[in-house]
Amino acid sequence: MPQDYDGNNSKLYHNEVKAILEQSKAKHKVCIADACHSGSLLAMKQPLQSTLQSYYRAFNESKGGLALLMSSKGEEYSLEDQGLRSGIFSHYLIRGLKGEADVDGSKIVTMREVYDFVYKNVHTYTSNVQTPTISGAFDWAMPVAVVRH
Numbered sequence: 001m002p003q004d005y006d007g008n009n010s011k012l013y014h015n016e017v018k019a020i021l022e023q024s025k026a027k028h029k030v031c032i033a034d035a036c037h038s039g040s041l042l043a044m045k046q047p048l049q050s051t052l053q054s055y056y057r058a059f060n061e062s063k064g065g066l067a068l069l070m071s072s073k074g075e076e077y078s079l080e081d082q083g084l085r086s087g088i089f090s091h092y093l094i095r096g097l098k099g100e101a102d103v104d105g106s107k108i109v110t111m112r113e114v115y116d117f118v119y120k121n122v123h124t125y126t127s128n129v130q131t132p133t134i135s136g137a138f139d140w141a142m143p144v145a146v147v148r149h
Contacts (some may be wrong), residue, residue: 006103015053018068020121021068022066026064028062028142029065029067029138030069030111030138031067031069032070043102047049051108054107055143056142056144060106062139062141062143063138064142066137067135067142069090069115069118070133070134071090071122071132072089072131072132073108073131076129076130078130079126079129080129081142088125088126089118089130092125093114093118096113096117096121097109097143097145098147099148100115101113101117102147106144107146107147108147109143109145109146110141110143110144111138111139111140111142111144113142114144115134119132130143
Protein backbone atom coordinates (compact mmCIF):
# COMPACT_ATOMS: atom_id res chain seq x y z
CA MET A 1 0.00 0.00 0.00
CA PRO A 2 1.54 3.32 -1.00
CA GLN A 3 2.27 5.63 1.95
CA ASP A 4 0.29 8.38 0.21
CA TYR A 5 -2.78 6.16 -0.31
CA ASP A 6 -5.83 8.33 -0.98
CA GLY A 7 -8.49 5.70 -0.29
CA ASN A 8 -9.23 5.17 -3.97
CA ASN A 9 -6.12 4.48 -6.02
CA SER A 10 -4.22 1.56 -4.51
CA LYS A 11 -1.76 1.09 -7.36
CA LEU A 12 1.96 1.39 -6.88
CA TYR A 13 3.55 1.51 -10.32
CA HIS A 14 6.69 -0.52 -10.99
CA ASN A 15 8.39 2.33 -12.84
CA GLU A 16 7.88 4.66 -9.86
CA VAL A 17 9.38 2.16 -7.41
CA LYS A 18 12.27 1.41 -9.75
CA ALA A 19 12.97 5.12 -10.27
CA ILE A 20 13.06 5.76 -6.51
CA LEU A 21 15.42 2.84 -5.95
CA GLU A 22 17.68 3.81 -8.84
CA GLN A 23 18.03 7.33 -7.39
CA SER A 24 19.09 5.93 -4.02
CA LYS A 25 22.81 6.19 -3.31
CA ALA A 26 22.73 2.96 -1.26
CA LYS A 27 25.19 0.30 -2.43
CA HIS A 28 22.81 -2.58 -1.71
CA LYS A 29 19.16 -2.27 -2.68
CA VAL A 30 16.54 -5.02 -2.58
CA CYS A 31 12.88 -4.64 -3.44
CA ILE A 32 10.56 -7.54 -2.66
CA ALA A 33 6.92 -7.36 -3.69
CA ASP A 34 4.11 -9.80 -2.99
CA ALA A 35 1.45 -8.43 -5.28
CA CYS A 36 -0.61 -9.56 -8.22
CA HIS A 37 0.92 -8.90 -11.59
CA SER A 38 4.27 -8.06 -10.09
CA GLY A 39 6.31 -9.60 -13.12
CA SER A 40 15.81 -13.75 17.40
CA LEU A 41 19.51 -13.39 17.31
CA LEU A 42 19.58 -14.78 20.85
CA ALA A 43 18.50 -18.16 19.54
CA MET A 44 21.54 -18.55 17.30
CA LYS A 45 23.59 -21.70 17.81
CA GLN A 46 26.71 -20.17 16.30
CA PRO A 47 28.24 -17.32 18.31
CA LEU A 48 26.50 -14.07 17.41
CA GLN A 49 29.63 -12.02 16.90
CA SER A 50 31.27 -14.39 14.39
CA THR A 51 28.03 -14.78 12.42
CA LEU A 52 27.52 -11.03 12.21
CA GLN A 53 31.17 -10.52 11.25
CA SER A 54 30.72 -13.03 8.42
CA TYR A 55 27.54 -11.27 7.32
CA TYR A 56 29.14 -7.82 7.26
CA ARG A 57 32.21 -9.19 5.46
CA ALA A 58 29.99 -10.78 2.79
CA PHE A 59 27.98 -7.56 2.60
CA ASN A 60 31.12 -5.47 2.02
CA GLU A 61 32.59 -7.94 -0.48
CA SER A 62 29.49 -8.11 -2.65
CA LYS A 63 29.14 -5.65 -5.49
CA GLY A 64 25.66 -4.61 -4.37
CA GLY A 65 23.18 -3.38 -6.92
CA LEU A 66 19.41 -3.37 -7.25
CA ALA A 67 17.47 -6.64 -7.08
CA LEU A 68 13.74 -6.61 -7.81
CA LEU A 69 12.17 -9.84 -6.50
CA MET A 70 8.55 -10.10 -7.52
CA SER A 71 5.98 -12.69 -6.48
CA SER A 72 4.73 -13.40 -9.99
CA LYS A 73 5.12 -12.65 -13.67
CA GLY A 74 3.27 -9.64 -15.03
CA GLU A 75 0.39 -11.69 -16.40
CA GLU A 76 -0.02 -13.89 -13.31
CA TYR A 77 -1.86 -13.53 -10.03
CA SER A 78 -0.07 -13.82 -6.70
CA LEU A 79 -1.95 -16.55 -4.92
CA GLU A 80 -2.89 -16.88 -1.28
CA ASP A 81 -3.62 -20.05 0.64
CA GLN A 82 -5.91 -20.13 3.68
CA GLY A 83 -3.96 -23.09 5.05
CA LEU A 84 -0.78 -21.01 5.02
CA ARG A 85 -2.67 -17.93 6.24
CA SER A 86 -0.64 -15.75 3.86
CA GLY A 87 0.40 -15.32 0.29
CA ILE A 88 2.30 -18.34 -1.02
CA PHE A 89 5.23 -16.16 -2.09
CA SER A 90 5.47 -14.46 1.32
CA HIS A 91 5.24 -17.82 3.09
CA TYR A 92 8.23 -19.24 1.23
CA LEU A 93 10.15 -15.96 1.30
CA ILE A 94 9.92 -15.87 5.10
CA ARG A 95 10.92 -19.54 5.39
CA GLY A 96 13.86 -18.90 3.09
CA LEU A 97 15.02 -15.81 4.99
CA LYS A 98 14.73 -17.71 8.29
CA GLY A 99 17.27 -20.23 7.01
CA GLU A 100 15.70 -22.87 4.80
CA ALA A 101 17.30 -21.24 1.77
CA ASP A 102 20.80 -21.40 3.30
CA VAL A 103 21.93 -24.37 1.20
CA ASP A 104 25.63 -23.97 1.96
CA GLY A 105 25.12 -23.80 5.74
CA SER A 106 27.02 -20.50 6.04
CA LYS A 107 24.31 -18.94 8.29
CA ILE A 108 24.05 -16.19 5.64
CA VAL A 109 21.26 -16.25 3.06
CA THR A 110 22.28 -14.74 -0.27
CA MET A 111 20.08 -13.33 -2.99
CA ARG A 112 20.82 -16.44 -5.10
CA GLU A 113 19.80 -18.78 -2.29
CA VAL A 114 16.57 -16.99 -1.42
CA TYR A 115 15.52 -16.60 -5.06
CA ASP A 116 16.20 -20.25 -5.90
CA PHE A 117 14.31 -21.38 -2.78
CA VAL A 118 11.31 -19.13 -3.37
CA TYR A 119 11.13 -19.88 -7.11
CA LYS A 120 11.25 -23.66 -6.65
CA ASN A 121 8.77 -23.80 -3.78
CA VAL A 122 6.21 -21.31 -5.12
CA HIS A 123 6.31 -22.82 -8.60
CA THR A 124 5.84 -26.33 -7.18
CA TYR A 125 3.17 -25.37 -4.62
CA THR A 126 1.08 -23.60 -7.25
CA SER A 127 1.52 -26.33 -9.89
CA ASN A 128 3.42 -23.87 -12.12
CA VAL A 129 0.63 -21.27 -12.03
CA GLN A 130 2.69 -18.62 -10.18
CA THR A 131 6.28 -17.86 -11.14
CA PRO A 132 8.41 -15.56 -8.97
CA THR A 133 10.73 -13.35 -11.01
CA ILE A 134 13.88 -11.41 -10.33
CA SER A 135 15.48 -8.62 -12.31
CA GLY A 136 17.96 -5.80 -11.96
CA ALA A 137 21.71 -5.37 -11.93
CA PHE A 138 22.95 -6.93 -8.70
CA ASP A 139 25.42 -9.37 -7.21
CA TRP A 140 23.84 -12.80 -6.67
CA ALA A 141 26.15 -13.20 -3.63
CA MET A 142 24.54 -10.16 -1.94
CA PRO A 143 23.58 -11.25 1.60
CA VAL A 144 19.96 -10.66 2.55
CA ALA A 145 19.57 -12.43 5.92
CA VAL A 146 21.41 -13.95 8.87
CA VAL A 147 20.12 -17.35 10.00
CA ARG A 148 19.10 -17.23 13.66
CA HIS A 149 19.02 -20.91 14.55
